[in-house]
Amino acid sequence: MKKVLVLVIAVMFTFAFGCATRDYVKQQTDPLADRIGKLESKVNNLDSKVNAIDKKAGECCTTADDATKRAEAAAQKADDAAKRAEAAAEKAGKAFELQQKK
Numbered sequence: 001m002k003k004v005l006v007l008v009i010a011v012m013f014t015f016a017f018g019c020a021t022r023d024y025v026k027q028q029t030d031p032l033a034d035r036i037g038k039l040e041s042k043v044n045n046l047d048s049k050v051n052a053i054d055k056k057a058g059e060c061c062t063t064a065d066d067a068t069k070r071a072e073a074a075a076q077k078a079d080d081a082a083k084r085a086e087a088a089a090e091k092a093g094k095a096f097e098l099q100q101k102k
């Protein structure tokens with residue numbers, strides 16, 4: 001009698017926990033695989049957008065650097081022109097003084 005009782009308890013214990021079938025596992029993992037696939041495609045889209053923004057930012061930096069160089073060159077030319085104008089004004093002032101003394 002004890003052997004039968006132990007056998008019944010063992011069988012009940014085995015069926016109480018059961019085993020996961022391939023179909024059950026597939027049913028549980030397919031939605032996760034779909035979600036992961038969607039997330040990966042979003043990440044790939046974001047990567048391409050980030051690369052495009054990176055490229056655009058690099059172009060903007062290059063353009064800004066070029067504009068800065070041109071502005072510095074223009075400022076230097078303006079400074080040189082101001083110095084020449086100042087020298088010419090001094091010459092004109094001296095010439096005027098000499099003219100007045102005569």
